[in-house]
Amino acid sequence: MIKVDVTSPSPPYEQIRAQLAELIRCGVLNVGTRLPPVRQLAADLGLAVGTVARAYRELERAGYVSGKRGGGTRVLPQPEPQMTRADLIEQHARAYLTEVARLGGSAEEAVEAVQAAAHADPA
Structure with a gap:
């Protein structure tokens, strides 16, 4: 689902954030869907836990997900886009x-x- 290109000029956390945000916007990840635990995704991608944690924090800050210790990180409802x-x-x-x-x-x-x-x- 998520791929990180270590040769990309874009930092790994940003690649993760952008891909997850797009999956949420497109409806691939529905409201309430639980994202993989930070440690699991970090291990799957061969990255440091802090890298994935930063991506999740950025998604939370942008209103895409809500994270609770022990409860996981879940996709939040997205407002209807008012895009020009x-x-x-x-x-x-x-x-x-x-x-x-x-x-x-x-x-x-x-x-x-x-x-x-x-x-x-x-x-």
Whole structure:
């Protein structure tokens, strides 16, 4: 479910946070779903416990999850997004840039690829 690219310029905790946030936004992780315990996910990913704990703290701070000692970390209901068209485009652009970075590419390469695609197939 979660993959961390150690060669990515994005820190591992941010990669975990971004992937879990996207899974929550897309409805793959439903309200009330319990996330894996910090220690388990850290072991599964071969990362330090503190790295996963930071990702979970960031998700909690952003309102995606609620964590209780001994009760686990669970997905919270998300408010209906009041996003503008520009917000949606920016959200997709960020997801694309994250994926390009995961593949080892740069933002410049991502822009070039979008421009090439736009010229090849104007939508």
